Amino acid sequence: MTAPVPRSAGWTRWLPLALFALFVALVAWGLYFPAGKDVPSRLVGQPLPEFSLPPAADGKPGLARADLAVGRPKLLNVFASWCIPCAAEAPQLAQLAAAGVEIEGVAVRDQKPDLAAFLARYGNPYSRIGADERSTVQLAIGSSGVPETFVIDGKGVIRHQHIGDITADDVPEILAKLREASQ
Amino acid sequence: MMRLLLALFAVLFALTAPLAAEDTMPPAPYAYRQLDDPALEAKAQTLMQTIRCLTCQSQSIADSDASMAGDLRSQIRERIAAGEQPEAIRTWLVQRYGDYISYTPRVTSLTWPLFAAPLAILLMAGLLLRKRFGRSGTA
Numbered sequence A: 001m002t003a004p005v006p007r008s009a010g011w012t013r014w015l016p017l018a019l020f021a022l023f024v025a026l027v028a029w030g031l032y033f034p035a036g037k038d039v040p041s042r043l044v045g046q047p048l049p050e051f052s053l054p055p056a057a058d059g060k061p062g063l064a065r066a067d068l069a070v071g072r073p074k075l076l077n078v079f080a081s082w083c084i085p086c087a088a089e090a091p092q093l094a095q096l097a098a099a100g101v102e103i104e105g106v107a108v109r110d111q112k113p114d115l116a117a118f119l120a121r122y123g124n125p126y127s128r129i130g131a132d133e134r135s136t137v138q139l140a141i142g143s144s145g146v147p148e149t150f151v152i153d154g155k156g157v158i159r160h161q162h163i164g165d166i167t168a169d170d171v172p173e174i175l176a177k178l179r180e181a182s183q
Numbered sequence B: 001m002m003r004l005l006l007a008l009f010a011v012l013f014a015l016t017a018p019l020a021a022e023d024t025m026p027p028a029p030y031a032y033r034q035l036d037d038p039a040l041e042a043k044a045q046t047l048m049q050t051i052r053c054l055t056c057q058s059q060s061i062a063d064s065d066a067s068m069a070g071d072l073r074s075q076i077r078e079r080i081a082a083g084e085q086p087e088a089i090r091t092w093l094v095q096r097y098g099d100y101i102s103y104t105p106r107v108t109s110l111t112w113p114l115f116a117a118p119l120a121i122l123l124m125a126g127l128l129l130r131k132r133f134g135r136s137g138t139a
Helices: A011-034 A083-090 A090-098 A110-120 A135-139 A168-182 B001-017 B037-049 B067-080 B086-097 B112-138
Strands: A074-079 A102-106 A127-133 A146-151 A160-161
Touching: A083 A090, A083 A110, A090 A102, A090 A168, A102 A135, A127 A135, A135 B067, A135 B086, A146 A168, A160 A168, B037 B067, B037 B086, B067 B086
Parallel strands: A074 A102, A102 A127
Antiparallel strands: A074 A146, A146 A160
């Protein structure tokens, strides 16, 4: 019998350790840079689905797809009176409306008195508000929460989706996307 | 004693009061109600258990009490009752939310390594074992 041949020579000896180190690095990466929780709509770049919602507030008409394909870009704001960030973005929506942006609203799972109180308190920047009582339109456009704001071009194509409340810093981007959509 | 207990309960309730706002809308008709036809209900259940709740992202819509999950359950039951196939509804949802909404992974250009890795590892293990046994055989 000869002396046993070393099972692995040179660098292959370190291969398991290297693989383990790679695995640890991967886990550490995942821990320190967790994936975002936002679920973007896959319908960005595609036409809005057909829908028609009854009015959600007295004095404002309801909202249908046809209202969002009228030759000029508009904002479609998915919101609710029971949603706290929706109140936080109200000043920014007011600012956009004051700048001449047309904002159409979809009120998700909202009761008329609640919505009326919300609009009275935080302002009403909307041209129309549709009542989405069972999140039907929200699901149909791939929105995963409130508030979300979609830039819709004049042909009714979704051009941009903003997830979460619009902060003061987001306003220029929204305006830029609206300009892009009008070209 | 009773008073103390009541006070304790009051404190507990105050602590467990929801931090996030919830709507006051009653749940959609089929959010918490099964379909009358057990076969259709079973179809709906199977689908709902593999659709992710977008509000509570680690739960399926079958497990979640989020209002949006309830609305989606109701919609799925209504669509299945109307004759739609569960996989057609899954496709409809994936078109809107991407593969993320489905708990049943598909083989795509992005996910194929997940399916290929076990096969590759098995193959590698087989080769290694053969090498090792081959060596001890000749030694």
